[in-house]
Every structure is written in structure tokens, then in C-alpha cells.
Amino acid sequence: MYRLFLKIATRYLIKNKLYSFINIFGLAVGVASFILIMLYVNYEYSYDTFEGSENVQRVYMDYTEDGVFVPGDAQTYNLSGPTLEAAFPEIQEFVRLAHMDNVTFKFNNKSIRGERGALADASIFEVLDYELTEGDENTVLKEPYSILLTASLAQKIFGDEEPIGKSLSVVYRGETLFKVSGILKDIGKNTHMKNDFLMSFNTALTWEGYPDNPEQNWTGNNLFTYIKLDENTNVDIFKQKVMDFKVDALPFERHNIEPLEDIHLYSDKPYEAEANGSASRVRFLLAIALIIIILSWLNYINLSTAKSLERAKETGIRKVAGAQKPQIILQSLLESLLLNGTAIVIALAIVLIVLPVFNNYIGKELTVGLSNLKDFLPMIGFILFGTLVSGIYPAFVLSNYTPAKALKGKISTSGSGVVIRKALITGQFLATIILLTGTIVVTKQINFLQDQPIGANLDQVVALNGKIISGSQDSLANTDFEILERELKKLPFVKGVALAQTYPGGDYNNLNSGVGITFPDGTRDDKRIWYNYAVQPDYFEVMEMEFVAGSPFRKTSEGYSNSIVMNERFIKHMGIGNAKKAVDKIVKMGGEDWIIKGVIKDYHHFGLKTGIEPFILRHATQRSNLLVKLDQKILSTMGMTTALSQIGNIWKEIAPESTFDYTFLDQNFEAQYNEDKAFGSAFQIFTILAILIASMGLFGLTSYTILQRKKEIGIRKVNGATIAQILSLLNKDFVQWVGLAFLIAIPISWYIMHSWLQGFAYKTAMSWWIFALAGITALFIALLTVSWQSFRAAMANPVEALKEE
Numbered sequence: 099m100y101r102l103f104l105k106i107a108t109r110y111l112i113k114n115k116l117y118s119f120i121n122i123f124g125l126a127v128g129v130a131s132f133i134l135i136m137l138y139v140n141y142e143y144s145y146d147t148f149e150g151s152e153n154v155q156r157v158y159m160d161y162t163e164d165g166v167f168v169p170g171d172a173q174t175y176n177l178s179g180p181t182l183e184a185a186f187p188e189i190q191e192f193v194r195l196a197h198m199d200n201v202t203f204k205f206n207n208k209s210i211r212g213e214r215g216a217l218a219d220a221s222i223f224e225v226l227d228y229e230l231t232e233g234d235e236n237t238v239l240k241e242p243y244s245i246l247l248t249a250s251l252a253q254k255i256f257g258d259e260e261p262i263g264k265s266l267s268v269v270y271r272g273e274t275l276f277k278v279s280g281i282l283k284d285i286g287k288n289t290h291m292k293n294d295f296l297m298s299f300n301t302a303l304t305w306e307g308y309p310d311n312p313e314q315n316w317t318g319n320n321l322f323t324y325i326k327l328d329e330n331t332n333v334d335i336f337k338q339k340v341m342d343f344k345v346d347a348l349p350f351e352r353h354n355i356e357p358l359e360d361i362h363l364y365s366d367k368p369y370e371a372e373a374n375g376s377a378s379r380v381r382f383l384l385a386i387a388l389i390i391i392i393l394s395w396l397n398y399i400n401l402s403t404a405k406s407l408e409r410a411k412e413t414g415i416r417k418v419a420g421a422q423k424p425q426i427i428l429q430s431l432l433e434s435l436l437l438n439g440t441a442i443v444i445a446l447a448i449v450l451i452v453l454p455v456f457n458n459y460i461g462k463e464l465t466v467g468l469s470n471l472k473d474f475l476p477m478i479g480f481i482l483f484g485t486l487v488s489g490i491y492p493a494f495v496l497s498n499y500t501p502a503k504a505l506k507g508k509i510s511t512s513g514s515g516v517v518i519r520k521a522l523i524t525g526q527f528l529a530t531i532i533l534l535t536g537t538i539v540v541t542k543q544i545n546f547l548q549d550q551p552i553g554a555n556l557d558q559v560v561a562l563n564g565k566i567i568s569g570s571q572d573s574l575a576n577t578d579f580e581i582l583e584r585e586l587k588k589l590p591f592v593k594g595v596a597l598a599q600t601y602p603g604g605d606y607n608n609l610n611s612g613v614g615i616t617f618p619d620g621t622r623d624d625k626r627i628w629y630n631y632a633v634q635p636d637y638f639e640v641m642e643m644e645f646v647a648g649s650p651f652r653k654t655s656e657g658y659s660n661s662i663v664m665n666e667r668f669i670k671h672m673g674i675g676n677a678k679k680a681v682d683k684i685v686k687m688g689g690e691d692w693i694i695k696g697v698i699k700d701y702h703h704f705g706l707k708t709g710i711e712p713f714i715l716r717h718a719t720q721r722s723n724l725l726v727k728l729d730q731k732i733l734s735t736m737g738m739t740t741a742l743s744q745i746g747n748i749w750k751e752i753a754p755e756s757t758f759d760y761t762f763l764d765q766n767f768e769a770q771y772n773e774d775k776a777f778g779s780a781f782q783i784f785t786i787l788a789i790l791i792a793s794m795g796l797f798g799l800t801s802y803t804i805l806q807r808k809k810e811i812g813i814r815k816v817n818g819a820t821i822a823q824i825l826s827l828l829n830k831d832f833v834q835w836v837g838l839a840f841l842i843a844i845p846i847s848w849y850i851m852h853s854w855l856q857g858f859a860y861k862t863a864m865s866w867w868i869f870a871l872a873g874i875t876a877l878f879i880a881l882l883t884v885s886w887q888s889f890r891a892a893m894a895n896p897v898e899a900l901k902e903e
Contacts, residue, residue, distance in 0.1 A: 118437065121398055124794045125441030128394025129481060130448040131787050134456055135387035137449075137464045140473045142380045145288045145362035148227040150326070154358040155333070157182065157323040158367060160341070161613070162350045162625040167341075170351065170627060171368040171606070174323040175316050178353060179219075185343060188331045193218060193225040194299060195291065195322045196308065197371055199607070202757070204267035205255050211269075211757055213251060215295035216322075217302055225326045227289070228296070232262055233280025243305070244298040245276040248284045251294045268297075272306050287463055290361045291322070291371050316347035322371060324358065333357070350613060350625045368606040373770070378854055379777045382536070386784045389529045391481070393788055395488035396522050397795035402434070402489075434489025442481065460776055520835065523799050526792040527839030527876055528846075533785040534872035535847035539864065540778045543855065546706075546862040547771055553701025554602050555642035556763040558728040560742070561601060562749065563759050579724065582752050586726060589748075591741050594727040596636035599720040602703050603767030608722065617672045618683035618694075628687075629703075629711055630662075632718035638663070638698065640727045647677035648696030657719035661695040668712035669697055692716075705770045706860040725763075789879060796832070796883045804828065804891045811891055821893065828888040829881060836880050840873040847872070 146154075157178055161170035179192035195216040202211040220239040222228055230238065231249060238246055245266065252261045261278045268276050276297065285292055302308045327336065333355075340353050356365060363377040449466060457464055466474075583595050600608035609631050614624045634657070635650045637643075651661040662685075666677060674680045677697040684691050695717075700710045726745065733741055742760065749758045804811075811824055819827075848864060855861040 117401060120794050120797065121401055121437055122441045122444065124397045124791050125394050125438060126444040126448060127787055128391045128791055129442055129445035130452070131784055132387045132391040132481070133445065133449050133477060134452065135383050135390075135784065136477050137453075137466070137473075138460060138462065139380055139384050139387070141288060141462055141464055142363060142375050144473075145375070146227070146290060146358045151227070151359055152357075153327045153329050153331075154225060155325050155327060155355040156358055156361060156365075157325060157340075158354055158356065159319055160352045160354050161627050165625070167352060169354070169367055171319070171611075172322065172365065172371070173319045173369045174321055174353070175319045175348075176321060177314050177316055178319075178321070179323045179325070180314070181345065182325065182340065182343070182353065186336070186339065188327050188336055189325045190328055191221050191224045191326045193222045193324050195219075195222070195293075195324075196299070196302065196320060197322065197607075198270060198297075201295070202269035203251075203255055204269060204273070205264075208255065209269075209757075210251070210254050213294045215293045215297065216291075217299045217308065218296045219299045222296065225324050226291070228285070229283040231281045231283050238280035239296065239298045240300070241277075241279070242298055242300045242303070243274070243276050244279040244301075246280045246282050246296040247278060248282045248294050250284050252278070252281055271308075274305060276301075288362075290374060316345065325355070368611075370606075373605075373773070376773070376777075376857070378857055379773070382777075382854070383780065383784075386533065386781070386788065389533065390784060390788045390791060391484065393526060393529060393791045393795065395484050396526060397791055398434075398437075398488050400522060400795045400799045401797075401801070431486075431489050435485065438485040438489070442485075460780070461772075523796065523832075524835045524839050524842075526795050527836050527880065528843050530789055530792050530879070531840055531843035531872050531876045532847045532850070533788055534875055535843065535868060536851055537778075537782050537785045538868050538871060539851040539855070539862070540781050542862045542868070543858065544771065544774050544778045547774070547858070547860070548768065550702075550706055550860065552602060552706075552767070553643065553699055556602060556767055558730050558733070559601075559640060559763040560726045560728065560745075561761045561763055561766075562724040562726060562745070563722060563761070582724065582749065585748050585752065586724075586745065589741075589744060591729045591732040591736065592726055593729050594636060594640040596640040596725045597634040597719060597723070598637050598725055599631040599633065599718075599722045601641070601723065601725060601763055602701060603705070603763060603770065604703075612688065614687070616686035618680070618685060619673070621673075628714060630714035630716055632658075632716045632720040634719065635717070637715070637725065640725050643701060644699045645696050646699055648681040648694070651695055651717040654717075659717045660690060660692050661717040662692045663696045663698055663715045664694055665698050665710070665713045666700045667710050668714065671712050687714075705767065707770070707858050709859040793879060793883045796880060797887070800828075800832075800884045800887045803831070804887055808891070821889070824891065825885065825888050828891065829884055832880050832884050833877065836873070836877045840869075840876070843872070844869050 156172070157174050158172050159170040159174055160167040162168070174194075176194070179194050183189045183192050195218050197214070197216050199214045200211070201213045201215060202209055203213065204210075218239060220236075222239070223230070223235040230246070233246070238244060245268070247255065247261060255261070255266065256264065261281065264278050265275050266278055268274050282296065285294075327333070337355050340355050343353060345351075345353075362375050363380060365374055453464060453466065579597065583597070586592050586595050599610075606629075609629045611627050611629050613627055614622075615628060616622050635653050638645070638650045646666060648663070650663065651659060664680070669677050669680050672680070672685075674683075680694050680697055683694050685694065686692070692714075698715075702710060703713060704711070728738075728741060745760075746758050749756075807828070811827075814824065814827070847869065852864060855864070
């Protein structure tokens with residue numbers, strides 16, 4: 099019997115090619131989109147998950163603002179871990195990591211640069227997900243100047259040589275010999291703390307390359323601290339205990355904790371180890387995935403129901419011939435499983451073909467295989483459940499036809515069936531309008547972020563930086579920089595040169611921060627963290643920053659002075675209404691007096707996703723970056739490649755033992771929006787796919803409606819109805835459904851997108867035309883889909899429709 103049913107189902111699907119194609123195509127696209135999105139969603143939620151990760155918390159600092167504690171930054175003090183462990187028996191172990199970027203390694207005249215890692219306590223193997231392939235966890239990080247390399251980094255440095263026990267030069271604020279004591283298994287990409295190497299934390303006590311508070315004290319929070327709790331600990335109660343814990347040396351700060359597994363999606367603090375993801379983006383894509391696959395199932399229901407009318411006589415004959423209702427249901431379900439099974443196979447093929455492109459697009463390494471089969475099981479279960487449910491309704495509709503009515507062609511739609519189908523199509527329009535609104539708002543917001551002036555001109559500014567790979571320093575010597583600056587200014591395409599510690603678009607790790615400042619009126623503020631960085635006087639001209647009062651610092655032979663420039667936000671915070679009144683006033687900071695020489699207009703140092711912070715720019719010589727302003731007119735004739743080559747040649751002449759690296763400031767600033775732009779593009783693509791699938795469902799319902807009203811249309815034409823009247827008759831209901839969906843979609847889409855925009859300090863307006871455009875687009879798509887079939891029905895010969903009577 100099953101073989102017969104399968105044969106009948108196969109023949110039916112082959113015979114009805116258009117019906118089969120629309121269904122299989124819609125389901126395949128829906129399932130493939132669902133799988134791709136869910137692969138990304140699962141990957142994002144998999145960050146920092148391993149056996150025991152639910153018991154690991156990261157410690158961070160809260161600061162006070164206006165007398166209220168707010169999340170401060172992700173890094174803690176040297177003493178934070180030991181102090182908390184001594185105070186709370188719930189803590190089984192702690193580990194501290196001091197992050198290091200752009201480290202260069204030298205071995206046998208080979209230099210490997212640009213690596214990142216950390217100084218780490220030996221307890222790291224007890225707390226975090228690090229695994230050795232060679233070495234003993236109990237000893238590899240105990241001795242000072244011990245280093246662990248990942249397998250891939252060890253291969254790059256040593257090739258096929260055995261690395262254990264070998265000495266390796268580390269160039270980081272100087273050149274120091276380390277001994278390789280172990281090899282780490284390569285770290286996965288789905289962790290917020292990506293390290294290519296680990297050094298013994300004890301090294302910091304004597305290493306000149308790490309001068310940042312190596313002693314056990316409360317001066318300077320530059321470390322990431324993680325704690326492992328007893329598995330029976332009530333985390334909520336423990337969190338409150340940590341926040342209530344007082345440290346006498348930190349009167350305006352407190353410790354706080356957050357789950358390790360939540361950091362990637364829910365933490366966005368200053369001084370993070372890397373730019374984290376966004377839970378809101380993941381939730382949006384998850385919602386789109388569900389909408390797409392549900393729309394594909396609704397389409398199948400609509401199309402199957404429409405086709406069931408054509409099969410009414412077939413069902414009647416089978417029932418007269420003795421077929422029972424369960425047999426008809428079973429055959430219909432077999433057809434559904436065959437069609438859905440084919441679609442799923444095609445969907446998997448699409449996923450395998452598209453996945454490399456998708457990975458390149460989102461910058462991830464998603465995989466499909468036995469290694470992540472457990473991630474697939476919930477997806478497979480959900481898809482199979484939806485397949486079964488979507489096949490049951492058409493099966494019951496088909497099996498409920500009475501033989502007499504079916505054979506006479508008098509099948510009519512029940513009231514409940516009409517309501518269900520109207521609800522389904524209204525739901526499809528509702529989802530379409532919400533997705534269209536979301537696409538418009540996301541695109542508008544991203545354009546808004548990119549188009550707003552930031553208060554500085556980053557165009558044609560290149561930041562030069564490098565490391566000396568032999569010698570006692572890891573930045574160029576003072577005299578080298580002076581010569582380099584002088585020689586670069588001689589180039590005809592160079593408009594200006596300036597030294598700076600950082601620049602707009604640089605991350606928190608390139609800034610100095612501290613608490614405690616005395617304002618000109620004698621008011622002391624110890625409750626807020628202040629950001630500052632060192633620049634030379636030419637910096638303001640190169641960056642084209644506008645002064646509202648005062649002027650830049652004056653150059654000095656020493657390259658530094660006690661002069662500072664503040665932004666407007668800082669002046670307002672000090673309670674000075676007129677910026678001109680702040681010029682030449684003195685503030686006390688870090689035990690020294692600083693003279694305010696000028697006030698610049700507020701600028702966006704971190705981009706428009708966050709608010710403008712009060713900033714201090716100090717006159718000091720910190721040679722992290724040499725900023726070069728290029729002349730656009732001259733570059734247009736000679737080309738950027740030639741200009742950079744000439745700059746590189748001068749650099750190598752003056753500093754032959756150093757690396758030469760450069761960064762375009764405008765590209766670096768725009769890079770902070772890359773995740774948002776990728777999200778916006780993904781939103782657009784999957785919205786288009788959802789609309790395509792919804793249109794197929796609408797096509798199915800149109801077929802159903804026209805088939806039901808075939809004789810009515812014939813009678814109306816015989817009685818003189820025009821083609822325009824027939825089109826109006828058939829399209830009227832769909833316009834009403836779009837209108838109903840539009841009214842429901844407005845508040846829902848407004849609430850969703852308004853909530854999403856709250857994640858931005860500067861946001862676009864939710865204008866009325868956004869909703870109007872989404873509604874008009876949905877209406878246009880509906881009419882375009884419906885009108886073709888309506889026109890065919892209106893042009894049909896009425897005799898063909900009436901002769902069956």
C-alpha cells in the first residue's frame with residue numbers, strides 16, 4: 099500500500115510541475131535561509147562555552163557618576179583576583195590576564211610580527227578553555243620568562259623543529275629572551291579572548307617590557323580577571339556580595355561580575371579584549387529565520403489547499419471505490435513528506451554551496467559536519483515538526499470532501515476555512531511589512547552614522563607606526579622621529595605631519611584614563627573616569643579640529659609641557675558656561691598643575707554609536723603614531739600607491755631595523771560600522787527572500803480564490819461585467835488584507851525598531867514615510883502577484899466556466 103501511495107504521489111508531483119516547482123522552491127529557499135541564519139545564531143551563542151563555563155565569571159569595575167554606580171570598564175586591578183579569592187570561599191580559583199597586541203617574535207633571523215597574547219597566571223587551565231598539546235599544566239607557567247605558543251604560531255616560527263626548551267626573542271617595548279615551555283592547542287574563533295601565546299604572569303615583576311603596575315597594588319586597572327565559582331553557588335546572591343564588598347583604596351569604585359558566556363553578546367564596556375557582538379542583531383536574525391521558514395510552510399498550506407479543489411473529484415472517486423479517510427490522509431501526508439523531503443535535500447545542497455560565500459560575508463567560520471551535529475539536532479527537529487504540521491491541514495481538508503458533492507463539482511469552502519486562509523495571508527502581509535520597515539530603518543540608521551560629521555577630518559590622513567626589531571626600544575627613537583618628521587614634510591604631497599598617541603576611531607586601549615581632577619574653582623572630582631591622550635601641537639591642524647577658544651600648545655624643545663586642550667564637553671562638566679573663560683585656567687591632575695591652552699569643538703572619538711566623552715589632550719611626546727596628511731590634488735595624479743612607496747622608502751632609510759605599518763584613518767573609523775553594515779545587508783537579503791516566499795503564498799491563495807469563483811466570474815461576464823470590474827472584484831479582498839496587515843504592523847514595527855535604535859547614542863528619526871513606503875511596497879507586491887492571475891481569469895471565455903453546470 100505504501101509503495102502504491104508513494105508511486106501516486108510521485109506521479110502527481112511530476113504531472114503538476116508548476117505546483118511542485120513553486121512548493122519545492124519556496125520550501126528549499128526557506129529551509130536553506132533558516133539553516134544559514136541558525137548556524138550564525140548558534141555560533142554567536144557558542145562563544146566561551148565549554149565544560150564548566152557556566153561557573154566562570156569575569157570581574158569588572160563599576161565607577162560612580164553623579165553619585166550612582168555605573169558599569170566602568172572590563173579591566174581590573176592587580177590585586178582584584180587575590181583579594182576577592184581571600185574574601186569569598188565561593189571562589190575556587192582566579193586567573194589574571196594582561197593583554198598584549200602586535201608582539202614580534204624573532205628566531206634564527208626570522209621575524210614573525212602582529213601576534214596577540216597575554217601574561218597569564220598558571221591557574222588559567224583551571225578557569226578558562228585552554229588545552230596543552232605539549233607540556234605540563236602544573237609547571238609551564240610557573241617560571242618567569244616562560245612562554246606558551248599555539249600550535250600554528252609554533253609552526254610559523256620553528257617550522258618542523260621541536261620548539262620545547264628553545265629560546266625565543268620577544269620584541270615588545272624592548273627585546274627579551276623567553277623559553278618555550280609548552281604548546282597550546284589552537285584557540286577557537288568563538289571566544290572573546292583570542293590569544294596566540296601566553297607568558298608567565300611572574301615575568302611582569304622583572305620584565306622591562308611590562309612596566310604597568312607589576313607589583314601587587316591598587317594603582318592602575320589593566321588586567322582581565324576571571325573567577326571560577328563553586329557549582330552550588332547562587333550567582334545572583336554572590337554578585338550582590340561582590341558589589342557590596344568595600345576596598346578602602348577604591349572609595350569611588352566597586353567590583354562587579356558577569357557570566358563568561360554572556361560577554362560576547364551582552365558586554366560593551368571600555369577596554370574590552372575585542373569588539374564584541376550584539377544580542378539585538380542575533381535576535382533580529384533569529385526572528386527573520388523563523389518568519390522565513392514559517393512563511394514557506396504557510397505557502398505550502400495555501401498552495402496545497404488550492405490544489406485540493408482540483409483533486410476533489412479524484413478524492414470522491416477514491417472514496418466511492420472504497421478508500422477510507424485515514425488512507426486519504428496518509429497518501430496526502432506521503433505527498434507532503436516527499437515534497438518537503440526533496441526541498442530539504444535541495445536546501446542542504448544550497449547551504450553547502452553558499453556557506454563559503456556566507457562565511458566570507460559575515461567574517462565567521464561556520465561549518466556543517468559531524469563535529470557540530472548536536473547543534474543541528476534542534477534545527478532538524480524543528481524542521482521535521484513544521485513539515486508534519488504543514489502537511490496535516492491540507493490532508494484533512496482533502497479527506498473531508500464528501501463523494502457526492504465532489505463528483506458533482508459542488509465543493510464549497512467552509513466558513514472556518516475562509517477565516518483560516520484570510521488569517522494566513524494577513525499574517526504573511528504583516529510579516530512582510532514589518533520586515534520592509536526594519537530594512538528601511540536599519541539602512542537609514544547606517545547611512546546616518548556614516549554621513550554625520552565627526553568634528554575632525556580623517557580624509558587622506560595616514561597613521562604610520564612600526565616597531566624596531568633590534569635594539570632596546572620597540573618604538574622609534576626620539577631623534578629618528580624628528581628626522582622622519584622633517585623628511586616627510588619635504589615631500590610635495592604631504593600637507594602636514596604630527597605625532598599622536600591615538601586618533602579618532604582608535605580604541606580604548608590606546609587611551610590613558612584616570613580618576614581624580616581638581617577644577618579651576620577648586621572643586622575636586624574623584625567620582626568619574628577621565629580619558630586623555632598625548633599629542634603634538636600640529637595634531638589639531640592635521641586633524642582639522644576647530645577651536646572655539648584659545649589655541650594649540652606651543653612647540654617646545656623638549657616636546658612636552660604642562661599645557662592641555664579640552665573639548666567642549668569637559669568645559670561644560672566643570673560648570674564653565676563660556677569656553678573663553680576656561681583658557682589659561684589651571685586644573686590639577688595626577689599630582690601636577692595643567693594649564694588649559696584651548697578648547698576644541700566636541701568630536702566623536704569613538705563614533706556615533708556612543709555619546710561624546712569629556713576629553714583632555716595633553717602636550718606630550720608619545721610616539722605611537724605619526725599622522726601624515728596627504729594632498730588630494732597631487733595624489734589624484736601620482737596615485738596613493740606611489741605616495742605610500744615613497745613614504746615607506748624614507749621610513750626604511752631612517753629606521754632600517756624597524757617594521758613599517760600604516761593605517762588610513764577614515765577606513766579605520768568606518769570599520770567600526772562593518773558589523774552594522776553586514777547586518778543591514780543580511781537583513782535586506784533575507785527580507786527579499788521572505789517577500790519572495792510570501793509572494794508565492796499569495797500566488798497560491800489567488801489560484802484558490804479564482805478557482806472557487808470561476809463560475810461567478812463567468813456569470814458576471816455573461817451579464818455584462820467588464821474586465822476592469824472583474825479585476826476590481828478579485829483584487830479588492832487582497833487590498834483589504836494588506837490594509838489590515840498594515841494597521842497591525844505599524845505599532846509592532848515601530849516598537850521593534852524604536853527599541854533597536856536605543857542601542858545608538860545618535861539615531862535617525864522614525865519618520866512617517868518609512869511606514870508608508872513599507873505599506874505601499876507590500877501593496878504593490880500583492881497587486882503585482884495577484885493581477886496577472888486575475889487578468890487571466892477576467893479574459894477567460896465564460897462558456898468554459900459555465901458548461902460544467
